[in-house]
Amino acid sequence: MGLIARRVEEGGIPTISxxxxxxxxELVKPPRSVFVNFPLxxxxxxxxxxxLQMKIIKDAFDALKSIKTPGTIIDLPYQWExxxxxxxxxxEQQAGG
Amino acid sequence: MSPVKYVELTRALFSAQGFPPYEWxxxxxxxxxxxxxxxxxxxxxxxxxxxxxxxxxxxxxxPDKNDLTFREIPKDIDVTKLAISHNNYDRTxxxxxxNCVFPIERFRELEAxxxxxQLAPVAYTIMGRIFRRTALQNEMAPEILRRLKEGxxxxxxxxxx
Numbered sequence: 591m592g593l594i595a596r597r598v599e600e601g602g603i604p605t606i607s608x609x610x611x612x613x614x615x616e617l618v619k620p621p622r623s624v625f626v627n628f629p630l631x632x633x634x635x636x637x638x639x640x641x642l643q644m645k646i647i648k649d650a651f652d653a654l655k656s657i658k659t660p661g662t663i664i665d666l667p668y669q670w671e672x673x674x675x676x677x678x679x680x681x682e683q684q685a686g687g
Numbered sequence: 688m689s690p691v692k693y694v695e696l697t698r699a700l701f702s703a704q705g706f707p708p709y710e711w712x713x714x715x716x717x718x719x720x721x722x723x724x725x726x727x728x729x730x731x732x733x734x735x736x737x738x739x740x741x742x743x744x745x746x747x748x749x750p751d752k753n754d755l756t757f758r759e760i761p762k763d764i765d766v767t768k769l770a771i772s773h774n775n776y777d778r779t780x781x782x783x784x785x786n787c788v789f790p791i792e793r794f795r796e797l798e799a800x801x802x803x804x805q806l807a808p809v810a811y812t813i814m815g816r817i818f819r820r821t822a823l824q825n826e827m828a829p830e831i832l833r834r835l836k837e838g839x840x841x842x843x844x845x846x847x848x
Contacts, residue, residue, distance in 0.1 A: 596718055597828035598843050603835055604722040607845040612690040619714040627690055630776035633846050637784035643793050654722050654842065661717035681691045
């Protein structure tokens with residue numbers, strides 16, 4: 591994925607990527623990224639939440655305009671649940687098992 | 688809590704299946720093409736790695752890994768005709784609203800409101816989990832680039848899943 595962004599950017603077309611796996615993005619380094627800390631399968635937001643989906647996409651376009659340093663990742667402020675991070679623990683247990 | 692450590696998890700998963708630990712690509716630098724146009728005048732193309740395809744019209748992806756094919760989805764697609772073939776994420780929500788992983792309806796709205804100049808006539812979908820890095824770099828990525836250039840695309844918007 592990051593590799594496709596890199597190849598297209600090398601070919602002269604600016605790219606912006608939305609990531610939900612920050613560590614992978616750090617290693618592969620697409621030219622420009624925003625990070626959304628949501629469970630996999632929700633990169634551009636929650637189902638039927640048009641407003642949230644639109645915010646994430648417009649934040650990504652803002653990053654396209656503002657990022658000047660190749661490989662920059664901008665962390666977006668959205669939280670999956672207000673005060674509960676149990677999805678992250680569950681994801682680590684499932685994938686690790 | 689800090690973000691989920693997918694790199695370590697993938698390494699562990701490969702080991703558990705009897706493969707050598709997966710060696711992720713590590714890049715110290717990134718290529719860069721400055722963005723110096725007005726978005727309102729740009730043609731934007733969308734790509735998702737969520738494994739989305741058109742039911743009955745396109746072949747599903749290999750839902751496990753290493754599918755090096757891609758699908759072109761017309762921008763005016765009726766989203767109820769889309770299906771997902773991908774076994775590595777919880778598809779429950781994306782199957783209810785594909786915009787969670789392939790926000791084609793949002794992009795149509797952005798085009799309609801003039802936020803972007805134009806949405807490219809086709810969007811691209813692939814299935815993530817491609818571990819055949821060389822084939823990806825030498826075959827699929829250049830072919831997608833060729834089509835984007837041919838289509839006069841100014842900005843490429845990527846949604847990995």
